[in-house]
Amino acid sequence: MDVPGWVWVPTVAGIVALLVFDYVFHVRRAHVPTLREAAVWSALYVGIAVAFGVGVLVVGGTTMGAEYFAGYITEKALSVDNLFVFLVILHSFRVPREHQQKALLFGITFSLIARTGLIFVGSALINTFAWVFYLFGLILLITAGNTLKPRGGEPDEGENIAVRTARRLFHTSESYDGGRLYTERDGRRAMTPMLLVMVALAGTDVLFALDSIPAIFGLTQNVYLVFTAVAFSLLGLRQLYFLIDGLLDRLIYLAYGLAAILAFIGVRLILHALHENNLPFVNNGQPVEVAEITTGLSLTVIVSVLVVTVLASLFSHTGRAQTAIANARRHATAYLDSEYTADPAERERIFQCLVDEKVEIVKLGPKYKQMARDADGLLDLVEQAHARHDAAVARGEAPAARS
Known part of the structure; x- marks a missing residue:
């Protein structure tokens, strides 16, 4: 079903308006979003996406509605997995908490x-070359395999080729100047780390797009549905980051779920390619009579896999321990970094999170306490953070920690 231009115009205008609203009302004033703020705005953006999908269902019919929701859910799930890498980039660049919103929104x-x-x-490729479905299917099957590879801890994802090139070609500063992209150093104009982290996020996202675009084309070839599903999955991602950044490590089985979904869509694409086949070396250039996977079945599989993997992750003791350990390392490092935030309340929040994570690990039992002891350098970091906090309490600069 072709979507007329008069539908495209207000849709694009609405999406641009939401982005402008974020820039004007949320990012211009540097601040750390509260959990309530992040939850309210995340729910609002998801609500907008769902309401749009209901509109597609009513106006465009069951097939278009199912294709939109299948694409939106898949892209949202991939976006959540991508947040892990965003977290590593922001951490490796030591981006002040107050300015992380600006970097993420860019x-x-x-x-x-x-x-x-x-x-x-x-x-354009799909409309011109039917064999592109084979290529997209192969890309997704390879990506599904790569998704299962271990992340390897906390790699320096920020130092990608774009960042290294920028450092070589331009004068850069080592410290932040608020949320500015440029500053003056030794009488010269210099790029701040804020601009570099934006380059790192942008460069990394190009790689993400090479996975996500073939995935959604495996669910629908309607360009309007592809565009809106991708756009609505990205809108609200900034708020979602602040809502679940403490839970990202908890989703220990999400990679398996995403691998299964990508492999499923890859098979669906290859089956569709066989059904539309015109390659001379496959069945003499004639279509192959194979069963095709319906959109309804695709939506059911995607939702089922995500529900199972998320619930399994949330109820896993290993996931809880892994989350507490990873967050304790992150919070201890942030507390010891004097440049991480200038907000005393945010520093105190970070320390109380660290205290709560220690309690969580102890509650889980001896096995997981030993896991924390075996974590390289973690205990030393936590002890340093406690010593720094005790000194601040003695000086009257911070309240005593909860017991």
Whole structure:
């Protein structure tokens, strides 16, 4: 079903308006979002996406509605997995907590622009060359395998090729100047780490797009549905980051779920390619009579896999321990970094999180206490953070920690 231009115009205008609203009302004033703020805005953006999907269902019919929701859910799940890498980048660049929103929103905006270009390129390829479905299916099967590879701890994801090139070609500063992208150093104009982290986020997202765009084209070839599903999955991602950044390590089985979904969509694409086959060396260039997977079945599989993997992760004791250990390391490092935040309340929140994580590990039992002891350098970091906090309490700069 072709979507007329008069539908495209208000849709694009609405998406741009939401981005502008974020820039004007949320990012211009540097602050650390509260849990309530992040939850309210995350729910609002999800609500907008669902309401849009209901509208597609009513106006476009069951097939279009199912394709939109399948695409949106898949892209949202992939976005949550991508947040882990965003977390590593922000951590490796020591981005002050107050300014992380600005960096994330730039990354999301760049992502939307880049993916829009890839969507139209992908659509043109599909309309011109039927064999592209084979290529997209193969990409997804390879990606599914790569998704199962261990992350390898906390790699320096920030130092990608774009960042290294920027450091070589331009004068850069080592410290932040608020949320500014440029500053003056020794009488020269220099790029701040804030600009570099935006480059890192943008560069990394290009790699993410190479996985996500073939995935959604495996669910629908309607460009309007592809664009809106991708756009709505990205909108609200900034708020979602602050809502679940403490739970990202908890989703220990999410990678398995995403691998299963990507492999399923990859098989669906290859089956569709066989059904539309025109390659001369496959069945003499004639279509192959194979069963195709319906959109309804695809939506059911995607939702079922995500529900099972998320629930399994949340109820896993190993996941709880892994989350507490990873967050304790992160919070201890942030508390000891005097440049991480200038907000005393945020510093105290970080320390109380550290206290709560210690309690959580102890509650889980001896096996997981030993896991924390075996974590390289963790106990030393925690002890340093406690000593720093005790000194602040003695000086009257911080309240005593909860017991």
